Every structure is written in C-alpha cells, then in structure tokens.
Amino acid sequence: MIQKEITFFGHRRVLACDANCQKAWGINHRPRILFNPPDPDDYALLADNELGTAPVEPGTWEGADGKPRTPQDRLNKWCARECERSNIVLLGESFSHKDFSKRVYNQTDKHMGDSV
16 A cells, blocks of 8 residues: 545545556546446446456546556546545545455445345
8 A cells, every 4th residue: 555645625635545556447437337327326346357457548637647657656636536446534544445356336235235
C-alpha cells in the first residue's frame, strides 16, 4: 500500500492505494456486469482474475493528470478522482481497500449471496 497526504476540496486527507496500477482501469472504464438496466447503479465491477491487464491509457483524465505510468507519477489527481483502487480517508482513519480478488458490488445488500 502507498499513501500520501493531500488537500481534497479544501480538507486535509490521505490518499491511499494498493499500488496495483496494471489492474487499474478507472472507475468509469472498469468492466462491469449490469444487473438491472433501468437502474444503472446496480452493477458489479469484475474481479482482477476476470480481466487482463488494464490499458496504460484508459482514456480518462483529471485536469492534466492521467493514469500514472511510473511509480513517481502515482497518487496524482487521476488516482484520487478516477482510480477504483484508491481511497481518500481522514488523517488517522482506518480503512480497507476494495478486494478485487472477487467482484465488487455497488449495491451489496441486493447481492449478498452472489459469488463468482
């Protein structure tokens, strides 16, 4: 895990990431399964083992920042706003990263028994 103190919308926060950029598609481009087309928020992001390597350039930007290409570029604006693998938390707050070894459900209460 890597982390960096940032200012996010005027507040001090910590941006933390699992540093697995090769599997980072971006929240808007990570392949998903849509369960209920009338409800676009009822989906599951596919697990890492269901996907290949993510594109080096997924086609999304935050300001001038794109997906990091080198370790020195990590924890930029793209990571904070677009990367599905990162977390923004309060200073000192405990948290856990999303577990992409399995599908990540957006509406977990609807899919408690689902597994892949």
